[in-house]
Amino acid sequence: METMPREELRKLQLERLQNTVSRVYDNVPYERAKFDAAGVSPADIKSLDDLRRLPFTTKDDLRENYPCDLFAVPRRDVVRIHASSGTTGKPTVVGYTRHDMDVWSELIARLAVAAGVVPEDTAQISFGYGLFTGAFGLHQGLERIGVAVIPMSSGNSEKQLMIMQDFEPTVLVATPSYAIYLGEMVRKAGIRDKLKLRIGLFGGEGCTEGMRRKIEEDLGIFATDNYGMSELIGPGVSGECSHRCGLHVAEDHFFAEIIDPETCETLPYGEVGELVITSLTKEALPIIRYRTRDIASLNPEPCACGRTHVRMSRVTGRSDDMLIIKGVNVFPSQIESVLMEITEIGPHYQLVLRREGFLDTLEVNVELIDGSVLEQYSKLIGIQEGIRKRLHSVLGLDTKVNLVEPDTIERSQGKAKRVIDLRNA
Ligand code: DLL
Secondary structure, eight states: OTTOOHHHHHHHHHHHHHHHHHHHHHHOHHHHHHHHHHTOOGGGOOSGGGGGGSOOBOHHHHHHTTTTTTOOSOGGGEEEEEEOOOSSSSOOEEEEEHHHHHHHHHHHHHHHHHHTOOTTOEEEEOSOOSSSHHHHHHHHHHHHHTOEEEOOOSOOHHHHHHHHHHTOOSEEEEOHHHHHHHHHHHHHHTOGGGOOOOEEEEESSOOOHHHHHHHHHHHTOEEEEEEEETTTTEEEEEEEOTTOSSEEEOTTTEEEEEEOTTTOOBOOTTOOEEEEEEESSOSSSOOSSEEEEEEEOEEOSOOTTSOOSOEEOOOOEETTTOEEETTEEEOHHHHHHHHHTOTTEEEEEEEEEEEETTEEEEEEEEEESSGGGGGOHHHHHHHHHHHHHHHHHHHSSOOEEEEEOTTOSOOOSSSOOOEEEOTTO
């Protein structure tokens, strides 16, 4: 499936799309009403291009149908329910049939094998077990390969290190921000040589190349970036192979488009925009044209690994986490890239937005590696100014840079919350 010629793949996608659209139309009244309002029916889908005629699905559609009204199968066929980690209001709820579970495991197994995981490996899963799809998703997929799985969950970092030394896992599964925290603890404890870790399967949030390098150095691993979202299946939508030149989208199960988030027009391959994904095989919760809000681009060229599925760039931000400061569009990942180049500071930072009068200000709080610099005024000012100038040239925006003591910025055990927006507080 992963190396299928693209022509053949497109035929398979069309067949699966037609099937999905019919199932949605027949079984989900809310979706049928949306199709009817848009004047389109399953019979109109004669080619993959016809997909553009179908209405989008958004997080609001899921919220309006809370908890399970978008399910396309009766409850007796549902074997698992997860929910997204919504920060406000009710979570969005997602369901799986036995077949969905089987596909999910297969997709995770693919990602792990693409990263170099083998049956002899042992994996420490440091994603939080619960409604979040990350832990269970990776768990099932790694078991499918024959990996010995340690369901560690997140948190209790001292114990994570103990298990890491005693059970000798070779694979670490975590969010990049938790991995950076664990890596830092490993470095401080001077136990890197005692670990057998060799591969990191990371995902659930973005991570710049600079951040990845730091994690790899601290833990002595090779790490891949894996993308997904609960609404579509969870992890398993796309992931890097060992060549690490884009994330292969599992195109036999998902159809990916990039749209202009303003006009909603589909953009050609190569252009950057909002990722929109249609599930092609999901049974319990099939999703048509889901607006992920994640910003990326697609590359259909075959990869050196031989896989033919389209590669997605790493996600550079979400259209809804783009900060607009004094009219300038800023993605937190741009700031992270700048910070990662500076040798005197560590990987922990926080962005604080305030409104002073009518003006927005951006404060960048970042930890020094060596706290004694705080007592060396001219050195401190030198580092601060260097960062401020570099940020100004990249963002075109003035920032206030605060260098703080090591270990003072809150560590994350799941997805990091790096932006604190106090503008409407
Ligand atoms: O985070 C699924 C997942 C778990 C993927 C573990 C990979 C590994 P949600 O909690 O629904 O699902 O959050 C989905 O997280 O729309 C992105 O904004 C972000 N995200 C997930 N993976 C990545 C990634 C899981 N590799 C939302 N890079 C998505 C950047 C990511 N952002």
